[in-house]
Amino acid sequence: MEWVSGKTLAQLIGRKGLPLRDALKHAVGIASALAAAHRAGILHRDLKPANIMVNDAGQVKVLDFGLAKRTQRAAGEDAGSTHAMELETDTGAVLGTVAYMSPEQAEGKKLDARSDIFSFGVVLYEMVTGKRAFERGSTAATLAAILNEEPKAPGELAGGLPPDLEKVLTRCLRKDPARRFQHMEDLEVALEELKEASVSGELVTAGPARPKRFRKLPWAAGMALLLAAGPESGSLDSGPRSQKLRSCPFP
16 A cells, blocks of 8 residues: 555644645645546545545545445446446445535435535535534534534635635535536536636635724714804803813814
């Protein structure tokens, strides 16, 4: 087996996620690796940060195909090839790491490439926010969230995310497989374009949250109006104290 010297994404992702450029660079590498696996008719079925390494040269390696499933023979393989053997699991069995499962995987349904695309979306969500999209306090609660809940908008957890990246994430994490990216190659192209725009400085990011404006105290606003009206308003005595207040500058 190949020895990979580096760190897993689980080790690299901090509490606030990865820098945007690093996240996009690694995301393109992961998508490229999965696209190659899918072209060979292989589903990973257990994609998670602990199964993805970034080697010392910065290259992404997708590891641990122990739960991989062969869905079809690759082009050019004959029916008798040992490499064409299917690694099947009966429909109804639930395998994988719960927090990164697709809804159809959580329900034990038949899977295709779109299940890996959902899991990839969960990984990418964690890469840019530092949070897991669906993890809850228990396995049952996490499965329920995957099936029934939408994750918190990533922009709420990580300021300055590009709206186009949020759209990609949203599309990856659709409950209905028909509404996700249908092929990993298409997702790879979308991420490559975002990465190139980020490197060139053309990627539009969400602006920082607008600071709250200072709200004047009601009594101060009222006092200013009264002073501006002068003693003729009758709201203040017209004696020396009133004149003193009128001449006192307010900050």
